[in-house]
Amino acid sequence: MPTLEEFSQRFVDAVWGTPLVALLLGGGIFFLFYSRALPYRHFGHAVGIMLGRHDTPGEAGELSHGQALAAALSGTMGLGNIAGVSLAIVAGGPGAVFWMWISALVGVATKFFTCSLGVMYRGEDSMGKLQGGPMYIIREALPRQFYPLAILFAVAGLVGTLPLFQANQLTALIGDTVFNGNMPGWGGPTIGICIACLVAGVIFGGLPRVAKVAVAVLPSMVVVYMLMTLYVIISNAALVPAVFASIVTEAFTPQAAGGGFIGTLLIGISRGAFSNEAGVGTEVMAHGAARTNEPIREGLVAMLGPVIDTLLVCTCTALVILLTGQWQVPGELSGITLTANAFVGEMGHFGLIPLAFVTLILSTTTMFTGWYYGAKCFGFLFGAEVQHHFRWVFVGTVIVGASVSIDMVFNIISGAYGLMAIPTMVSTLVLAPKVMAAAREYFARHPY
Template sequence: MDTIKQLETAMGQIVGFLWGPPLVVLLVGGGLFFLLYSRLLPYRYLPQSVRLLWRKPDRDDPGQLSHFQALSTALSGTLGMGNVSGVAIAIAVGGPGAIFWMWVSALVGIATKFYTCTLAVMFRGQDSEGQWQGGPMYVVREGLGKKWLPLAYFFAVAGLLGTMPIFQINQLVQVLRDTLAIPAGLASADAHFTFDLMLGLVLALLVMAVALGKLPRLGKVTGMLVPTMVVGYLLLTAVVLASHASEIPAAFAMIFEDAFSGNAVAGGVVGAVIITGIRRAAFSNEAGIGTEAMAHGAAQTREPVREGMVAMLGPVIDTLIVCTCTALVILISGVWQSGESDGVTLTANAFGNLFPHGGAVILAVLVSLLSLSTVFTFWYYGSKCLGFLIGAKYQHHYIWWYLVLVVLGAVASLKLVVSLIDSMYALMAIPTMTSALLLAPKVNQAAKRYLKPSQASR
């Protein structure tokens, strides 16, 4: 136990260093630059982004996924525990004000996703097997040239570690244990290692069944799961919030007040609130992190800007809608002030308090879909990173290591898991944002050409 505590402390210090002011400036400042540099293009063309979702790709277009499947795959990587457990962690650590800074990060993240995902298609590259791939490592290699190649490998290594499934699995096992297993007598609060391990093995088999079907099956699975889980989760939160509608204005007031006072954080440090919000937003919508670019880079299209416009919808759906619903439920319930629960259990307790007739159980089912869809997608991201590092013909071996990680995630320490993933996300953001900032003029040129009246309707 002492060793785990020491690891948790050490990783916490690393996270604190990596998520300092420089990275916050890079993510938020970079997103603000994209927004102004594009003359607010992402906001002006959001309606057209929705219409593009239903556009069928041409048969001879390169890529493997339709616009809808690419967005679903990207959302399945973001619409997961970041929306349920991540929001709870943000409030527990940074107070209600952290949600405000999550909104700020999402608003500028809309522009960031437009640039990074446009570049992911614009600078697709061939892997060692001759297949076209997208992602920050290919953007760096194809867009910036050989002298920047170390930055591409830097991203691939960080991406390989950052897309491990351990956080998603850890929180999935926790919510199933706390809401189903313990009440049924299958585990106890003090002795649950065996239950966690067995459930981890079952989940590993489920992941293997989807992963062995590779990307086409992944696109079909996420295309079904993502709309279902979003609608289901929003319906559950709508019922809860409608029954407590009179308390919603006070919850929003709490968010805005604490965002600039930091009263809910030890020491009242506003900077801690800001960094917590931005860190959790990055984990939630992944704007500027680079994972979203790998999914959208597989879209079946010849027009990079078109896919960039579709990608803009991600932070809107993910953070501004879903995360806000979660935050309101937690704040209205008041459970965040108890300090007794963290992660997904905090959210489950909030739903249980406000919707006592099966609310926590319904949440557990929906969280299972949220978590599993992310786990399926992270396998794809990790295998692409491994293929870039050692060759595409070997990347299929990643599935066996990934299954081991699923089992490890089921029994790991939450604090250690969060710190490890946060560290890798910080490192992934450096090459993603650097390459996007350097290549931003290329995106503007392509957008100007595509958005001519004769082209924009295509």
């Protein structure tokens, strides 16, 4: 009889096989060429939309373009950027980082298509309120025989958006910082209860409060983390060219960690998807709440996510880990603990203080947004009238996540992410012509 940890490993291995990676990577490449790189040619316009230069008062939705991006980024710029990168390098070597870059580059096109559809095919929930997300896209735009895919997304979304991973890794860092790595048995549940109270204080205020918190804290988090990583990179500047070379060469070498070329590719793409969520569909729910009647505008804003999330923040984390050589230190370290050791090696134990701040912001804002995603899935399945009850389930899983093993938690969440990607990518591939027709019409009216 397999243990829960063994079962979780079998689950994630089964989901994140070659077919799913081919769907995500191949789908992203298809969107890139099918659009003739249209999203990539309008980055300047996308930034202008995000800054509010093209807002139209009175349009439908809950959030401004900037708030929608901040809410989505608070979900994507989570501990996948710190702990997830560490797990990818330990499992797949430096070459996994290269495939995370590729997932981000094609993810730009994927997010443009998926999030444009999120606004284009918003649907009413059981209380008559306008909602966005892959389950509503499938229900509103596709024939009835596709409806099981909407159910699959909502069920997988209930699991994949739970705060298990964030609570687990935040607790681990607090244990390293406060208890010097020797946290007593009561420490995990106690920390989990404290985190749960913090999360409850925000999510009981609804999506607008989540977005306001994200807008307020994310910029400071990015600045602090960039300064920390720049310090490590500058301190090891002579090694940077060799590290970049190893990332590229080990992405293709048969001797790469993680089972050779295919193993490294699978690890990099899956960790990249976990980080930037391109093609997974969660971000579609946040961007679907944007206050706009122009689907293409929201698609353009959404495509900025993988650039900020993976190409910038994840790359900085990877350089810190690779430059310090922590991933090669004998032992069982991974996740946030390995990343923390990399900073401690360069900055001393003082480095744990800003890292704790960044981790607190990343993990809690991800939990805030995760609640919104999970609640929408819950409301789709059981009715919007009862979705407020999901708050209590969500808060309870914070305490559970603080007390279980990192491998089991990561496998469950990553596997659920993979299942969400199936209905998201299938529906987007089918509806891609609708997006291109809307894009041609939009740019005919707005020739930027």
